[in-house]
Amino acid sequence: MSGQEVVKSNSQMVQKEMITRNYDRITGGTAKVSSTFVPGNLNELLMCFDIANNLPEINAIQNAMRKKSGEMIAEAERSGHSEDVCTYVKCDIGMMAKGNIAPNGKPFPDPDVLLLSYTGCFTFMKWFELLREQYKCPTVMLHVPYAADGRPTKNMRDYIVKQLKEDVIPVLEKVSGVKFDIDRLREYLRKSAIAENDLVWMLESSKHKPSPVDCYFGGVYYMGPIFTAFRGTDEAIEYYRLLRAEIEQRIALGLCAQSPDGDMPEENYRLVVEGPPNWTSFRDFWRMFSEAGAVVVASSYTKVGGVYDYDGFRHDPDHPLETLADYCLGVYTNRNLPTRVDMLARNIVDYDADGLLINSIKSCNSFSAGQLVMMREIEKITGKPGAFIETDLVDPRYFSAANVKNRLESYFQMIDQKRRAGGSAAAGAGN
Amino acid sequence: MSFRPVGEIVAACEAIFEDLSFAKAREWKDAVPGRKVIGYMPVYVPREIVHAAGMLPLGILGGGADMEVIHGDAFYQSYICRIPRSTIEMAINGKLDFVDGMMFPSICDVIRNLSGIWKLLFKDKYVRYFDAPQNFRAEVGGVFYANEMRELRDGLANLAGREVSDDDIRRSIAVYNENRRWVNKVYDFRAAFPWKAPSAEVYLLMRAGMVLPPEEHTLLMREYLAAAEAANRPMRDNCRVVLTGAFCEQPPLNLIKSLEMSGCYIVDDDFMLIARWLLEDVPTEGDPIGNLSQAFLLHSAETAAKYEPDVARKGSYLIDSVRKRKADGVIFAAPSFCDPALLDKPMIISRIEPLGIPYIHIQYAENSSQMQPIREQSGTFADSIKLWSAS
Numbered sequence A: 001m002s003g004q005e006v007v008k009s010n011s012q013m014v015q016k017e018m019i020t021r022n023y024d025r026i027t028g029g030t031a032k033v034s035s036t037f038v039p040g041n042l043n044e045l046l047m048c049f050d051i052a053n054n055l056p057e058i059n060a061i062q063n064a065m066r067k068k069s070g071e072m073i074a075e076a077e078r079s080g081h082s083e084d085v086c087t088y089v090k091c092d093i094g095m096m097a098k099g100n101i102a103p104n105g106k107p108f109p110d111p112d113v114l115l116l117s118y119t120g121c122f123t124f125m126k127w128f129e130l131l132r133e134q135y136k137c138p139t140v141m142l143h144v145p146y147a148a149d150g151r152p153t154k155n156m157r158d159y160i161v162k163q164l165k166e167d168v169i170p171v172l173e174k175v176s177g178v179k180f181d182i183d184r185l186r187e188y189l190r191k192s193a194i195a196e197n198d199l200v201w202m203l204e205s206s207k208h209k210p211s212p213v214d215c216y217f218g219g220v221y222y223m224g225p226i227f228t229a230f231r232g233t234d235e236a237i238e239y240y241r242l243l244r245a246e247i248e249q250r251i252a253l254g255l256c257a258q259s260p261d262g263d264m265p266e267e268n269y270r271l272v273v274e275g276p277p278n279w280t281s282f283r284d285f286w287r288m289f290s291e292a293g294a295v296v297v298a299s300s301y302t303k304v305g306g307v308y309d310y311d312g313f314r315h316d317p318d319h320p321l322e323t324l325a326d327y328c329l330g331v332y333t334n335r336n337l338p339t340r341v342d343m344l345a346r347n348i349v350d351y352d353a354d355g356l357l358i359n360s361i362k363s364c365n366s367f368s369a370g371q372l373v374m375m376r377e378i379e380k381i382t383g384k385p386g387a388f389i390e391t392d393l394v395d396p397r398y399f400s401a402a403n404v405k406n407r408l409e410s411y412f413q414m415i416d417q418k419r420r421a422g423g424s425a426a427a428g429a430g431n
Numbered sequence B: 001m002s003f004r005p006v007g008e009i010v011a012a013c014e015a016i017f018e019d020l021s022f023a024k025a026r027e028w029k030d031a032v033p034g035r036k037v038i039g040y041m042p043v044y045v046p047r048e049i050v051h052a053a054g055m056l057p058l059g060i061l062g063g064g065a066d067m068e069v070i071h072g073d074a075f076y077q078s079y080i081c082r083i084p085r086s087t088i089e090m091a092i093n094g095k096l097d098f099v100d101g102m103m104f105p106s107i108c109d110v111i112r113n114l115s116g117i118w119k120l121l122f123k124d125k126y127v128r129y130f131d132a133p134q135n136f137r138a139e140v141g142g143v144f145y146a147n148e149m150r151e152l153r154d155g156l157a158n159l160a161g162r163e164v165s166d167d168d169i170r171r172s173i174a175v176y177n178e179n180r181r182w183v184n185k186v187y188d189f190r191a192a193f194p195w196k197a198p199s200a201e202v203y204l205l206m207r208a209g210m211v212l213p214p215e216e217h218t219l220l221m222r223e224y225l226a227a228a229e230a231a232n233r234p235m236r237d238n239c240r241v242v243l244t245g246a247f248c249e250q251p252p253l254n255l256i257k258s259l260e261m262s263g264c265y266i267v268d269d270d271f272m273l274i275a276r277w278l279l280e281d282v283p284t285e286g287d288p289i290g291n292l293s294q295a296f297l298l299h300s301a302e303t304a305a306k307y308e309p310d311v312a313r314k315g316s317y318l319i320d321s322v323r324k325r326k327a328d329g330v331i332f333a334a335p336s337f338c339d340p341a342l343l344d345k346p347m348i349i350s351r352i353e354p355l356g357i358p359y360i361h362i363q364y365a366e367n368s369s370q371m372q373p374i375r376e377q378s379g380t381f382a383d384s385i386k387l388w389s390a391s
């Protein structure tokens, strides 16, 4: 590992400032604050009411990367939560017990509203029921049905739109004191779509060889603005423009993707990854890939806050509430397993990847239940080898570096063998 | 009416419970050419619609305590509960080969994703993930739910090759109203005379209802009640508990027996909640689908899989049951790795603790074999309740 500090690019600096500003707004005491989840988050709608958007998963990730999540989880378990359940929830509850301090060092205010967007994960409902106990603030449920047959139905869309009109919007009006203006929503949605175009360009840039970006470890940073409090803002448009320019330059220079220690010198393996990353040892985990010259060219985790590259979804200002419904219905974990299989198999082919790696997360039934079947199906469809590792999101007890490293090394050897047997060229040959 | 002795009735139920090949359901299917069987998983599906299509709704509740899971473990990681892996095992072993379709209710992400596994592995079968509303307003969640039921009706009609009329559904509603009345009578009887209707027996009787046609199950319950009333059984000095959290993966039968042997009469539970999910009769006049929808919205049981919009009402279903059944305490019995049950528990505890209702928590898997620790825990619980009530 190099101890050198890697110089941050312009887009990284801009993103850092954006995040800092959002935390300052949340903790500043003037704006009304909502809590809501990343999948199915209705940022444009919240903006119509001048409500700041606080996302508990992001707080859990921040705490994990600062090595604070273990103690928070322990705190929640001491207060009666089972060891078996999702650690995002326990990290959040433990954080509250420990003073609810935001990354900027200031205490989080109690939310003014819990917007329970029940999209793609059952646990969300329990999570906000638990928070509601504590905060005693208005809680509004947006039930997003599961797209079990692979596509949303009219009944599902109508149901969501009705909930928006009759439950969500009236509650947000009441909490904020701001009257809903559909034209304001249209304007934000128009901006969302502009940023989403550049985002998709970024995701697809990894079709190049070598890939200029890593779409998992790097991807989680690139997805930040669009998945959180910035979709629909000028800042997000600007961020993705900058990012695109930087990537264009990387392609022109023939650079490999970045690692925690700077640009990777070479690209030996191209992978598609299913499942969220581990956050407690994020950089060590990343290095296990980058040191072997492995780049992730596509991942399902970069679709968790919205799928934009599979069936061409963009927020549509002409159908403002319907588009919010379609957005919620289409997030990755709200899609059925056959669709997830199709998406990943297509990624392997389209991005000319060597295979599929699944990082199976102990906490997350939404992602994890069924992944072993998915792996076998994808292997069957693509003929490319799959591998399976197990970690957790924010619980340091479930990251065994030695195990993960061993598995990865064997997987890379397997890919080598397959290449030798099949006589195919190594990745990174340039195109 | 003449009836068999209680032991014989229970033995028949136990045979149904132990038979993971579902011979009874196969017999039903084979009796008339063209009959179809639709499997469903916990916690709730409107069986009335399946029944109205002339099909047999078959409750699939995992592989139980004794089934060896060989293939299933290749489908699920160690940190996922057991019911999906044993269910897959049954399917792979051909135990469900006669089942024409499967319904997966919206209870949690594990069952939800199992619907996708079914689609991937059993491509020729009818697979329906069945979403129930988490919005309980008639014009919002009610409309959505009624449309989902209509889609279900049309899908089944397609499978059956015949129309499913409103009258068909009304007749099935009446059949299930009757069935539910008798289920409630059995539960009431057990709460009044727990020594006459041991929980393991009641459990087996209700399990039979997962396999038998509802009309037959109703007759069986009537027969059991008459036989149990007539039987002379000694009353024990047990405390009375409500068991909660076991609404999906089922505990081993031995666990239920162990609780009772260690001194706890179970006077209410949430096993197979589907049989008692609707709390009132569904009207048999008018729009049958609208009626089923209304019943779900306004008169259905509270469980972890259902959102409670009113924070003040959280836990009230359990508290009402403790009061109604005059229970001394609560046993939280949750399957390992069950997010819904385990995340709900702290909230429910915060409601019963201030009321001074004692409770314990046990965790199980459908194949748990070590009953001694559970017996000791529930025995101590029973003793402490008795001591407390004597002081």
Ligand code: SF4
Pocket: A086, A087, A088, A089, A120, A121, A122, A123, A124, A363, A364, A365, A366, A367, A393
């Ligand atoms: S179960 Fe998965 S998707 Fe749901 S809250 Fe936990 S980590 Fe997030």
Ligand code: SF4
Pocket: B081, B082, B083, B084, B107, B108, B109, B110, B111, B248, B249, B335, B337, B338, B339, B340, B341
């Ligand atoms: S036991 Fe719990 S986690 Fe497992 S399938 Fe049932 S409800 Fe889901």
